[in-house]
Amino acid sequence: MKKKKVRTDDYGRNLTTEERQKLVEEMLATTKPEDLFPEAYKRFVEHMDMLEREGLLEKD
Amino acid sequence: MEFTFESNNPEGDNPVTKVVLYVPLFRQGRKYYNLEFGDYNRTTGRTDDLVVTDNGDMRKVLKTVASTLEMFFEDFPDKVVHIDGSNSIRRAYYHKLIKDYYNFIVPLFDVHGHTKGKLEAFQLGIEYEFIVVSKHKSLTL
Numbered sequence: 001m002k003k004k005k006v007r008t009d010d011y012g013r014n015l016t017t018e019e020r021q022k023l024v025e026e027m028l029a030t031t032k033p034e035d036l037f038p039e040a041y042k043r044f045v046e047h048m049d050m051l052e053r054e055g056l057l058e059k060d
Numbered sequence: 061m062e063f064t065f066e067s068n069n070p071e072g073d074n075p076v077t078k079v080v081l082y083v084p085l086f087r088q089g090r091k092y093y094n095l096e097f098g099d100y101n102r103t104t105g106r107t108d109d110l111v112v113t114d115n116g117d118m119r120k121v122l123k124t125v126a127s128t129l130e131m132f133f134e135d136f137p138d139k140v141v142h143i144d145g146s147n148s149i150r151r152a153y154y155h156k157l158i159k160d161y162y163n164f165i166v167p168l169f170d171v172h173g174h175t176k177g178k179l180e181a182f183q184l185g186i187e188y189e190f191i192v193v194s195k196h197k198s199l200t201l
Contacts, residue, residue, distance in 0.1 A: 044094035
């Protein structure tokens with residue numbers, strides 16, 4: 001079956017680089033870093049918890 | 061710490077803004093960082109690390125993402141960075157990239173993989189649950 005490509009403007013493809021950059025900067029300025037990639041951050045926390053439980057982290 | 065860059069297809073269009081983040085987390089009184097990246101999604105006003113951009117430049121994009129590690133460690137030479145894929149296919153691809161660039165990476169970074177309850181120096185051919193990278197050996201092994 002031929003792969004169907006769906007193009008939307010979700011990613012701001014019709015904007016200029018500068019316009020997209022401005023939107024990205026606004027997003028970064030108004031969003032907590034842990035909320036930008038929530039699933040990635042969740043896995044990070046889980047993995048760090050795992051390392052802590054396993055005694056693999058140095059204590060300061 | 062954050063970085064942005066643009067991906068284009070071979071015709072030089074379909075521009076997508078890529079966002080690379082180093083997100084901190086405190087554990088045992090120390091800061092650890094997660095390397096995260098994906099496409100800016102204008103509709104949600106968020107970033108998306110599951111989307112397939114389909115610009116045919118994945119290797120170039122990942123090399124650009126990897127190049128931010130050097131800049132990160134210039135500012136935070138004693139920190140540890142956690143790296144994981146957003147799914148098993150991407151995780152396997154990152155492992156393949158480390159394998160491909162192993163001789164370049166090893167002199168620059170300490171790369172450890174987590175498997176079966178332990179961290180070990182990255183070995184080719186082993187599928188790790190996740191990877192941690194540092195400039196110096198900062199983890200108890």
